[in-house]
Amino acid sequence: MKEVKTMIELDKIYNADCYEKIKEIPDKSIDCIYTDIPYLYQTGGTSKTEMGSRRKKLNNELHNFNLKLQHSDKSKYNSIRIDKYQAQKRLDIVSMDTGIDYAILDDFCRVMKKTNIFIWCSKSQILDLLKYFVEKKSCYFELLVWAKTNAMPTNQCFLSDLEYCLYFREPGLKINNAYELKSKWYESGSNKKDKAKWLHPTIKPLKFVTNHILLATNPGDIVLDCFAGSGTTAVACKNTGRHFILIEKNKDFYKIANDRVNNQVDCQGQYSMFAM
Numbered sequence: 001m002k003e004v005k006t007m008i009e010l011d012k013i014y015n016a017d018c019y020e021k022i023k024e025i026p027d028k029s030i031d032c033i034y035t036d037i038p039y040l041y042q043t044g045g046t047s048k049t050e051m052g053s054r055r056k057k058l059n060n061e062l063h064n065f066n067l068k069l070q071h072s073d074k075s076k077y078n079s080i081r082i083d084k085y086q087a088q089k090r091l092d093i094v095s096m097d098t099g100i101d102y103a104i105l106d107d108f109c110r111v112m113k114k115t116n117i118f119i120w121c122s123k124s125q126i127l128d129l130l131k132y133f134v135e136k137k138s139c140y141f142e143l144l145v146w147a148k149t150n151a152m153p154t155n156q157c158f159l160s161d162l163e164y165c166l167y168f169r170e171p172g173l174k175i176n177n178a179y180e181l182k183s184k185w186y187e188s189g190s191n192k193k194d195k196a197k198w199l200h201p202t203i204k205p206l207k208f209v210t211n212h213i214l215l216a217t218n219p220g221d222i223v224l225d226c227f228a229g230s231g232t233t234a235v236a237c238k239n240t241g242r243h244f245i246l247i248e249k250n251k252d253f254y255k256i257a258n259d260r261v262n263n264q265v266d267c268q269g270q271y272s273m274f275a276m
């Protein structure tokens, strides 16, 4: 089996902080990075920011739910349902409590053989990423979008019905020639089923991710995802014969991703994350 030197094993998910773990990955050892970075949001944001108010709302929902529990039925079925709801809300909150330090982009470039990187990001991060990869690193880029057909209605502003994925490659790097994989957009409802199954609030559609992996890599290539979440990148790699290295800081998401990739057991059938 291919190895990225001895310290890092392939086809493995690491429960670690990627800013530290990536230092163990040798220079020019990765064929493609496929990642979904946290929002540009620092812990302690006030409720006046969009993310701050979403976080406050989630905290309130969890608080109200816990209050209601005092009068709830204590049957076994109900307690599993309650555990799951609490875990989901807790994870929603945790996933907002991160943020991104763009210093990691230098490490991304260091570990890639040639720049070949997909980055899901929020609208406000697009400019920063273009500046880094296009202005500074002279890469070509594409803006790929996931259009959601069932966005929540909004008041006096556009719908939140697009998610963005930037693709950067250095001049000379070729992608595969497959017409059906080259579309820049993907349309679906916001994947409530996947969210319920794998409990990740920002899970990405496996079909779209798989298309990207097929387009920009070849069988046996090594794909790195530093912000693994529920492990969508690993599933896409496993299904298409690519090697993966994933890093996820949050223990709950790490367990979910491992269960998803190794056993294909969903959160209805697994209780490991509730036993915390």
Ligand SMILES: C[S@@+](CC[C@H](N)C(=O)[O-])C[C@H]1O[C@@H](n2cnc3c(N)ncnc32)[C@H](O)[C@@H]1O
Pocket: 016, 017, 018, 019, 035, 036, 037, 038, 095, 098, 099, 200, 202, 203, 204, 226, 227, 228, 229, 230, 231, 232, 233, 247, 248, 249, 250, 253
């Ligand atoms: C946007 S989500 C990824 C979702 C993923 N694409 C999926 O389909 O499930 C980003 C993930 O990065 C993780 N994360 C944030 N900071 C991290 C860090 N320093 N090291 C490793 N993982 C981190 C968060 O816990 C979160 O699960």
